[in-house]
Amino acid sequence: MNGQNNLPVAVIGAGPVGLAAAAHLLERGLEPVVFEQGTTAGAAVAQWRHIRLFSPWRFNLDAAAVRLLEESGWEAPRLTALPYGGELLDNYLEPLAALPQIASRLHTGARVTAVSRQGLDKTHVKKRDDAPFVVRVQHADGRIRDHAVAAVIDASGSWSARNPLGTSGLPAIGEEAMADRISAPLPDVLGRDRAMFAGRRVLVVGAGHSAANTLINLSDLAREEPGTRILWAVRGGSADKVYGGGDADGLPARGQLGSRLRRLVEAGRVELHTGFGIASLTSAGPGVTAGAVDGRALEADVVIPCTGFRPDLDILRELRLDLDPAVEAPMQLGPLIDPEFHSCGTVPPHGAKLLAHPDKDFYIVGMKSYGRAPTFLLATGYEQVRSVAAALAGDREAADTVQLELPETGVCSTDAGSSCDTPAPGDIRGMEEAEAACCGAPEPVLVGFPTGLVHGRSGAN
DSSP: OTTOTTSOEEEEOOSHHHHHHHHHHHHTTOOEEEEESSSSTTHHHHHTTTOBOSSOGGGTSOHHHHHHHHHTTOOOOOTTSOOBHHHHIIIIIHHHHHSHHHHTTEEESOEEEEEEETTBOTTOOTTGGGSOEEEEEEOTTSOEEEEEESEEEEOOOSTTSBOOSBSTTSOOBTTTTTGGGBOOSSOOTTTTTHHHHTTSEEEEEOSSHHHHHHHHHHHHHHHHSTTOEEEEEOSSSOSHHHHTTGGGOSSHHHHHHHHHHHHHHHTTSSEEEOSOOEEEEEEETTEEEEEETTSOEEEESEEEEOOOBOOOOGGGTTSOOOBOTTTOSBTTTHHHHOTTTOOGGGOOOOOHHHHBOSSTTEEEOGGGGGTTOOOOOHHHHHHHHHHHHHHHTTOHHHHHOOOOOOOTTOSOOSSOSSOTTOOBOTTOTTHHHHHHHHHSSSOOOSOOOOSSOSSSTTSOO
């Protein structure tokens, strides 16, 4: 890091990948400083704690983080079990963040507002690589402070920047004005957020597994709360991609998700509207009217967006980035993850070399590194930060030797709305049998293909 080893390495975000980055930096003898916008580590995970992951524990734990935890007497969960988001948070992320080695370097309630080079805006090149980075942070007490650091690892994710409901990548006309009638992604419809949906007309928008999960939970709510009506709008001509492979799916929990949703639609408990690209949202008394491009309209009391996420790049405006024009991932990574052509079952392992930008020693990792591609895996993020930490420590051989072992059939889907690890609903009938069938297999040896698609959107069903 150009002789700047007396300065720490900034890690933006204290989610699974950000905390893993801190653990790998510590193992390399580097000093991390972690800035988390939320009030606690794993704040984004807390928003979907009711969701059960497709991937078992063994693919959701980072090796360096586990080594730190084991030194404190922490006991690993059963590695073949499928954790809920809440279990990931309570049994892994919170104990990790509480370790003295991490807690002493973690700032919560610390919102990063900008990253730049000390004394240089992005138009200046002379001695740029020798200048420390400046990370501007608004801290919990309201103070704004510039932190000089030797390198920056942006693991801030994309949970806070969902894709809009409208077509063409733009918000529907009137979408901002109707914000109070649009829920957060992946709401807890059976628990924390129940009152928002019980006995109301609910419109779910999206064609990924996040939508499927939400629709199934809404159907359970409707059995308990008469008057709950479930509408489902997808842009495509059918919902076959969401239904997936059913009993033929390599991950039973995932196949069961699609099969159950199909039955709900066929039984009329979920009202499916295909080819419904939303052009506008307008007020309809206390509710909202979603107008389609073709002139159709749906009236609802509340809309649930399951449209995926995109990276928030505003804080990086003063850095020299090299981003793929399609998916807004690092340029060399973009073609490997473009959902038009790839699922996470066809994405090769990658590390610091593919994640590098023109501003030396700056890296975007984790879900944010995938830009708009919805095929990210936690295991992929862990391998990214292992490689990046090695590169920052000057161990180029370790940085360039990237390996990733995933389940034989993959733990992925395309257009999942959040990432490939999630979600499977918490109340799928027969989940325990599915878990045993999914996770009792021999050691995984390669990555397979996701439900429904062979190679991204352009693959044949």
